[in-house]
Amino acid sequence: MTTAVLFDNVSRHFGAIRAVDRVNLAIAEGEFFAMLGPSGSGKTTCLRLLAGFEQPTGGHIEIFGETAEGVPPYRRSVNTVFQDYALFPHLSILENVAYGLMVKGIGREERRKAAEDALAMVKLPGYGGRRPGQLSGGQRQRVALARALVNKPKVLLLDEPLGALDLKLREQMQEELKSLQKSLGITFVFVTHDQGEALSMADRLAVFNDGRIQQLGTPEEVYNRPRTRFVADFVGSSNVLSAKLCQALGLNAAFASLRPEAVAIAPPMNGALSLSGTVASHSFLGATNRIVVDVGVDGARIAVASPAARGAPAIGSPVTLSFAAHDLHPMEDA
Amino acid sequence: MRSEKSNRAPFGLKIAAAAGLAFMHLPILLIFLYAFTTEEKSYQFPPPGLTTQWFAVAWSRPDVWAALTLSVKVASIATAFALVLGTLCAAAVSQTRFFGRETISLLVILPIALPGIITGIALRSAFSIAEIPFSFWTIVLGHATFCIVVVYNNAVARFRRISGSLIEASMDLGADGFQTFRYVILPNIGTALLAGGMLAFALSFDEVIVTTFTAGQQSTLPIWMLEELIRPRQRPVTNVVAMVVVIVTFLPILGAYYLTRDGDQIAGASK
Secondary structure: OOEEEEEEEEEEEEOOEEEEEEEEEEEEOOOEEEEEOOOOOOHHHHHHHHHOOOOOOEEEEEEOOEEOOOOOHHHOOEEEEOOOOOOOOOOOHHHHHHHHHHHOOOOHHHHHHHHHHHHHHOOOOOOOOOOHHHOOHHHHHHHHHHHHHOOOOOEEEEEOOOOOOOHHHHHHHHHHHHHHHHHHOOEEEEEEOOHHHHHHHOOEEEEEEOOEEEEEEOHHHHHHOOOEHHHHHHOOOOEEEEHHHHHHOOOOOOEEEEOHHHOEEOOOOOOOEEEEEEEEEEEEOOOEEEEEEEOOOOOOEEEEEEEHHHOOOOOOOEEEEEEOHHHOEEEEOO | OOOHHHHOOOHHHHHHHHHHHHHHHHHHHHHHHHOOEOOOOOOOOOOOOEOOHHHHHHHOOHHHHHHHHHHHHHHHHHHHHHHHHHHHHHHHHHHOOOOOHHHHHHHHHHHHHOOHHHHHHHHHHHHHHOOOOOOHHHHHHHHHHHHHHHHHHHHHHHHHHOOHHHHHHHHHOOOOHHHHHHHHHHHHHHHHHHHHHHHHHHHHHOOOHHHHHHOOOOOOHHHHHHHHHHOOOOOHHHHHHHHHHHHHHHHHHHHHHHHHHHHHHHHHHOO
């Protein structure tokens, strides 16, 4: 499989600030890749390094085998969907979408047709005559997508493209983006701080913190087997078990993660691990109850996602927690 | 939306507003009136008789044409300098961060805050120290110092409204620096440059103080007028010239008004 994007020990330092620090990354052609992390974690800087708006202070970047350092943004076969969409306010929607073709010197009639096709692809046919100011946020987002895709980029970069949309629209756009990516076969690199978005859309994802990749893997791997304490906290809401608690369970590790849905309030059966404690609080979340149990070691509390149909035990009542040994994942301290 | 009632001003306020406007504009009408007077030595009111002969006299006087041509040339070239340098400076100050940015911003604006007489004296002594002979270009240089400020002020305000990602988006879509300037930056700052350029032209066109210090033997139009008022001969010619200047400058100002009004509508729609 061809490598679309390669980061080889890439750093981008701003004075003493290490925005991106020794990042290694290989994204395959046709992959939907997410960069996930809190703000200031370096994910957007990585995207800007790819787009060419930033130059690395160390390391090497390749886009489809070609060195990217020193190549200006307008000579790269990548296009960006900006967080604020960055539509040109003085141009019509059609002129916005055709902009990339216009500056490449493609004829008026040909670029008009290509732009109209691109608008139809993002389900905005016939909107070409309007101005950006006359469209809703969701529509502008689609225009920004059409404007990038009309150039047939080898890699499409998306910088928090759904951040400004409301929940309903966001879910709809997630599905559309995903199916668009599959049908076009273009490599998508998607930056987000929303772990749900990254998990549901990406083929693979990288979790960033403090300019470094904390973990790289499929959504299942990252969710089920967080490599560091940061990933366990940031992706989903895993229980983080201290060394002392791990020892009590017969595991020698600095930290371990345990997913709330892997824990059952039930007596242990055939080789399962168990902890006993008292219910500290519970809250109803719809499909599940979130039950927090005080297990009495180091003041540790374990959150349990229990099917709502089972009901919630009263606060203060003693319970036994059980979980399979393979659901307890040792982690590095980072 | 205000209610209809609160939109209506009290009668006294209307009178005051009308009187204020009349106070500003009636003297200009007086200038127009004296362009037609038959009395050439003094401005007596009412004029003893009306005539259009001064138009012919003004037309045939070479000193009028010399002063007018010089003023138009100086104002055009000073405005052209100001448009290029003011825009570049505004772009640098508003789009990038560098050491001394605020200081540069202040230094650019300073000439318009300084009294013209100080700018004039400063330039005159600088020219004589550097042994630059007074010429057309020394006048242009003097005018450019304050023309740049107006263009800069207009452009910098507009540049701040252009989001940085617009320029990045243009580059991302394959436009190099010149294409980005041509297709994205210029359309967005165009009306600001037009307004700044008009104002710069107007400032240069009627400038007296800096010009008296930086001009040699040449007279720009305002200096010619000043000299003419002292001379008790063919005085209405000055009024004819003043009238023509008012009419000629009024048209582009009207044009600029309509152009910038359209620009604001577009900008307002995207908010």
